[in-house]
Amino acid sequence: MMQAIRFSDQGGTTAAVPSTWRDRKVAVAATEMQTDPIGLQHQETQVVARASVEAQTDPTVTSARSSRGRLFDVGPLTAFLQRVERPLADMLMENLQTTAFSEWGLDWGTDDVDEADRNQPLLQVSDTDLLVDPDVVDPDMTLVAMDKSQSGNSLVLGYAIPHRVTRAADTWCTHASRLSMWQAGKPTASTTLTSCVTTVAIHPDTSAWVAAGTWLGTVLLWDTGLTTAATSAASSIAHQDAVTAVRWCGPMVWSIALDGALIEWRRARDGLEAVRHLVVAIPRTQLGCGLMSMAMHPDPVSSVVVLATEVGQVIHMDARRMKAVGKAAATQGSVATAPHFRYAGHVGVVPGLAFNAFVPMCVSVGDDGKLALYRVFRDTPIHLVHMATPLLAVAWSPLRPAVLAVTTATSLSIYDLAANLVQPVATLALNCTGSVFFHPTLPIIYVGALAGGKSGVQTVRLGSELVTRDIGVRRRDVAALAKLMGTADEDEHWDE
Template sequence: MFADESLDPVEFGSAWRKERLVSEQGCQTRDLQTEESEVQAIERADVEIQTDLGVDLDYDIEQDDSPELARFLAKVAPEMCKQLDQNSRSHAFDGYDINWDEENLAVSSIHTLSYPEMEQLNVTALSWNSTGSVLAASYGNLNHEDWCTHKSALCTWNLDRRTVEPNKPDTVIDLASCLMCISFHPLQPSWILGGTFDGEVIVWDTSKDTDMIVATTGIGDDSHREPVSKVHWVQDPGSKGKRYNICSVSSDGKILIWKMDQQHGTLKLKDGHILLTESLPRSMRVRAKRGDQEMGVTCISFSKEDSETFVIGSESGGLFKCSSNFRGTPAGRNVTCSVDLRSPVTFTLQPHHGPVYSVDLSPYHRNLVLSSGTDTTARIYSMLQAQPIVTIEPGAGYLFSAKWSPVRPLVFAVATEDGQLLLYDLKSNQATPVHKLPASPTKQPVYTLQFNQHQRQLLATGDGAGVIQVWQLSDDLSTQQPKEVETLAEVAELASE
């Protein structure tokens, strides 16, 4: 079929030395017009002035051992020491603090921001970046009755710019479903973490011009099966504070810990927990349901002193103290996951009478928890007892968000269903807000609020019509008062009485 065969060679003459034919052509263009104009320049002049030469002076310290000085000191020293000792024990100047700046007594709105294309959606979450200069807002619908068909967006505004365009965000990232929650990275000022209605967790880098997605969970076997309620950056225990993992909670009851793989652009599941109905008080359990049924998680807050301790709120109204080291009852057989999911609940607090919308651990006391929900109450708990220490009923409808101030240990803010921002100061009054502010121009529900950790006088709110307001707090609400931490500790001690 095949055989060897020799063929005669074939030659091709080289043509590279042949002379190429070229020709020149001209075309007509318009004459270039130029103009010269004079401009005014700054004239400078140098002038010499006479100064005195510096003279180094020699100082001699003389020793005075005179008997007169010794007699004088012996006479006055006992009285001076007595007076100094009295001053050290005096409380005459307790609470006195010198303020060299002009005092600002008012709380005022300094920015009203919106994205016109999202005016039909709610502001679902707000977050300040690590420098305190950029505010991010997520848009979505918090009242879904069916599948999500909305187009949403993530928007950012840099408020340190000389001119802020209130209706034109600096960055807009469009999404195919509602964006339910966001959180800026604690150290990287351009990284934003978000969770969607479809159960996806995404990290964006807004410093990029295109393809801002750094990593994502996608929609896979390990991803959430229900909308993501909250996302949070948590320190990796093995990195000594230099590296962060990601925590996400959802209506499917899962509390998942993700590790970022930037090289492959993915978030890999590292660990996880699950909230089970067995953690509810017996009076709230449904007899027909098994104890290993999952229960939706609505919010989460981590301890500032111990990253392994956190508190979660649930759709049932339950509040639970948890530990990432505790491995309780495993998930039921109907839950599939690549990691072992177990209950992290170590203690159950007295539940709200309806879903819990917000929970926040105090940055100044390891045991104090602030919560709010649909039962129209805001509560302060100690994690050492089940009953709340303080219960506040503003009479303003559902309370969608409640946050401790990052600078005033006794101050917290509450966002209400009737469009108000309520500011409380436990030093002044526990039951009545010191400021009641209209936080929605159209009296829509205020769904979210966020203090600025780095610019202490700023607080932002977002309402149901897509409008964001940035507030400048008064000096008394943004400057820590003497012995305020001690007063907060006294509030916490009410739990033991």
């Protein structure tokens, strides 16, 4: 039996609905005594045939097949629905006209589940407070280096008195600097260096290991579980000028410096030990050309590395050309090694390089305000974007193949190359100091910034359109980049 419930206008906003089906048991005997046209016993023994259906007196009693192919009777259910249809309709109409629910709100939703997200700005500061090392008390010390772990949950920050990394700057530095590790927005470890730090890198698999370079040319290995940083081991090959970039390549550390050298290091008992090296020479000389930035091929088995110089050159290097460090190297000196080839470069310093993880493409940004896109194995840029201000850093999105972030001294800009090749889709006014990183899974960007007289890491939230995981959007991005590279009819992924 069905129990109808009326909602009273004078009542509250809740109603207790007693269950009429709980603890109800239907006996087989009772089922056999029912007045419905077909009882349980008859249902079990009858043979369904067209003649027997035509002979029935109740036209609603039919048989149907369940999803498992067994016959079941729909007659009792149909009769039940016919009995309750009228009173149920009356009760629903009365409830529809009542004011008992006047204090409640109803949200019908939208046809597009992402509409609310799309109404949000593409870029917004998610936290007004900067991540700042609380132990940095010298007002002249600013954030000069930053890196994130592969998971994006750990950050390492390097604070020092900023030096313009060019040969015109001071040749010696005795200022102290600091390294600090952050996890979940809180500092977990820190150490003090005797020289200004210039670059840092977190090991991709073991986030407790941090490599760092200094103004004096020293490459350090810091285990955050220890209290001090370990210096590089004594070696016949070492940097003779400020280190400008360090990167992890598996268990090895690669570093570049203003002396033009690229050195590969391995962990030793007391720090790091040089294994291989090469020197990028100034054309027609044996002098090293100062290196400013470095990007490594996203395929870990590849030997391709792209370097940029202080005079605007962008160089494609093959790491297999590196020379092993031997006992004779101390007397022979560094050997100038020619690069694989040079891309059409910039005018002035090139502070930023980045590889795309989806297609064979890399990007460079320079002090000349130019953003250049290259197909990795072609020396001519496939696209150029000219801006009015010097560019500081660049990073590709790990989720959207055609999305990249670019920083200047006064702004953070996001480009969607599938939507617009010339203008950014979003720009945020921000006093940037250099580094920019996408979080690998969350819709946020880490940016080195200045705010309120402090220097630290600003967290910027991205709109849903810029971080979607929709495979259709990714394919559209890859197709747009393939068309830009002139490879629309070829394999659009890493095939070179």
